[in-house]
Amino acid sequence: MIAYVTVGADDIARAERFYSAFLPALGYVLEEYHGDLSYVLPLQPDQPPTQPDFYVKSPFDGGPASAGNGSMVAFETRSQRQVRDLHDAALAAGGSDEGQPGFRDLYGAHFYVGYLRDPHGNKIALFSNDPNEPGRDE
Template sequence: MLSYITIGANDVEASGRFYTAVLTPLGYEKTESPEGIAFTAPAVPGRDGGSATVYVKQPHDGKPATVGNGSMTAFRAGTHELVRSVHAAGLRAGGSDEGAPGFRDEYSAHFYVGYLRDPVGNKLAIFCADPAQGSRDG
């Protein structure tokens, strides 16, 4: 089970605005410290390992944060509307569009996803795969 992920930021304030816009609507709680910002997912009853945390901070080695080619972090949303609103909020908060929310032919019929890049260029997916939300087939 994933425990945490650290995302490098050259401008913690700018990246913090982006991740606040994307993660707080998904239920993550934000805390700030001198080292950076932490976004903690709500606890899931019955799961070991505690809540997953997303850390946004400058790289420990002091070098600039760079993009991981081929890396992507995906966050689950409960509804298609939440995917759309989080994607739009990420764009307003300094992110860039990497694929508008919608269904993709190459994925399952219920997989609804939007893609973003954060201010550094890291790729994110915001998705909903709930069959009750509908499918690309109707």
Template sequence: MFSHIILGARDLAALAAFYDPVLAALGLQRMPDEDDGGPAGVGWQLPGQRLPQFFVQLPFNGQPASAGNGTQVSFLAASREQVDAAWAAALAAGGVDEGAPGVRPRYAADYYGAYCRDPEGNKLCVVCWG
């Protein structure tokens, strides 16, 4: 399990607007804005849970953010309907299709996932098992 994931942002407002509906479809909510002394960022988490957390943030080193080749963030969904809803929200919010929702038997017989890229090119997966 992870504590938190941070993706670098070039346009923080645009990425926050993209992730709000995508993560809401998975039951995550935006965290209150806090000034922790670092660069500006926006975070989401499940209601009533401290961890895990997901953030988009301006890079600490001040350099432009870039998508990682071979990097993917995968979000666990509770159902196939959540996978479908998150993927649809991603495309409606400006994401790019990288694989429509469906069973991926090459991974596992019960693997149901969908893939997209956010507006800055980060690859995302939404998956449920079972």
């Protein structure tokens, strides 16, 4: 099981504007820790911790943050509408479009996804894969 995912950022304030535009809608709570950002899913009573956490940090080696080519973090939403709404919110918060929300021929009939880049170039996907919503071929 993946425990956490970390992306680098040179400008934590810009990163916070971007990620706080959509992660709280997915249930994440922001905790600041030593100037970095930790988005965590709250503990539920009598339940084990929910994972993964998502961290935004300045690189430990002091060098500039950079996005990995082919690296991407995907967040599951509750609906196709939420994909669209959160994609728009993230763009308004300083992200850049990497692929408008919609169906992709390479994926299942109900896989609905929008792609973004955060202000530091990290690729983010917001997706829904709900079989109760209309699919690509419907």
